[in-house]
Amino acid sequence: MSEVEQPLHTLEYRRWFKSLTWFHMAFCTFFAGVFLYAVHGSVFAPTPEMRTGFLGSILMIGMLLGLHLVFFFKFFHPRATSKFHVYADRLEVETGKRRRIAPYSEILKVYGQVLPVIGGNFGFILKSGEVFGFTTGLRDGALILDALVAHSPERREGLAELRAALIVRDHATDRTGEFFRGGRGLFTCLNLFVVPVVFAAYLVGRQGHSFSVPDPRSLVGHTTYGISLAVYSLVFFFVVTLNGILDFPIQERLVEEFSRGGREKPESRARNLEFEKSMLRDALPIYLFALATILGAYNRFDLNLLSVTQVTAEAPHLGLSPGQLLWIDERANRVGGPHSLHEGDKVIFQKSEVVYLGKLVGVPGAVAKLSEPGEPGRKPASSEVTVEPGKIAVRSNPEGDRTEIVDQTAVRGRAVENLRDFIYSRE
8 A cells, every 4th residue: 555645844824814804704794784775775775866876886886895805715715725735746736625736847937026014925827827926924835845846956046045034924923923922912903003002192192282172082193093004114123124134034045045055054044033123122223213203203293183275276376386394383273372263374274075275364343344245246335343352254256256254163274384383383
C-alpha cells in the first residue's frame, strides 16, 4: 500500500481576514434589506412622487449591492475558505470540494507588489492563462516562493525582493496584532477610541463657556471625528516609521542571503524581539509628546471650529473672485465675546437651508439702510432701520446693493482669507 504524499506546508488566511470576510457578508445582507425596502416602497408608497423616489433608490442601491456581492464571492470568500497545500512540485488550492492545481513547471510569470504596513498581493500566471493570486493576508506566503525556487532555482534572484517583502510584512502584521492584546491592547484602545471622545467632550464644554455653541452634541461628534483623524494619522506615521526601522535591515539581509543562494541562517528571517522592545520604549515618549502637541493645538486654537469653503461667484463688494478659498472661523458667530463679529467682517449665514456669504454692515443698535423689493431691473429702494438686539445687518448679494436683517443664530462664522487671521483672532 503506497504512502499518501504529505504537503510541505498547509497555509491559510489570517483570522482577521476571515473576520473581515464575514463582516462584509453582513454588510451585503444589510444592503439587501435596504434594497427590498426600496422595492416595497416603489410598489406601495402612497404618492406617485414617493414611488418615483424609491425607483431611483432601487437603481443606486441595486448597483452597490451587486458590486459588493461580486467582490465578496470573487475576492473575499474564495480566499477565506481555502487551504493552500504547498508541495515540492506544485501548489494545490482546496476550496470546499474543489481543488485547483498549479504545477511549478507550468508557471509562466510570477507577479507581486507588497508595500510596508499597507500590504499588497502576489501570485503567478500559468501557461494556460489561469491566475493564482494571493494577498498579504495569507500567513507565511513566502513559503510558496521557497518551494517554487527549490523546484526552479533559476527564479531565485528574481524573487528575492518579493520573498523578503512578504516575510517582513508578516512581521508587521504580527506586531500590529500584539498591540491589540494584553497591556498594549488596553493602551491602544484608550488611545484610539477613548482619548478622542473624552477630549472632544472636554473641548466643547470649555468652548461653551467662552462663546456660543449652537448645537453641542453635534459639535462633540464633529470634534471627535476630527481628533480621531488626527490621532489615526499620527499612529499611522509612527507605525510606518517604526516598521521601517525594524524591518528594513532584515529585508536587506534576506535579499542578500537569498540572492547568493547560500544557506539562510534561521535568525535571518526572525524578529529581533529585544530590539523591538527597546525601540518601543524609546518611541513611546516621542509619541506621547506628539499626541499632546496635537491636542494642545486643538485646545489653544479651537481647531475643531475651523473649516474652509470656496467662493462660487464673483463678489465685487467683498473683493472676492470665483475659486478663492476662505477660512471659516466658526467661533465668531455672535456680536460680543472673545471672538466678536465687527462691522466690515465677511460672514457666513444660513437661510432656508441655503448658505450665503455677505458683509456685516450693522451691529445691534446701529442704523442700517435696509433694502426693500423694487421693480424688476431697477435698484431696490432703501429705508433706515435700527438693528435690534440679537440681529445684524448684512449685505448679502454679489453686487452689495441689498441689505437684510439676519438673526445671529443663523450666523455660521466669520470668513477670512488668511489662516493667520483665524489663529490670532482672539482679542
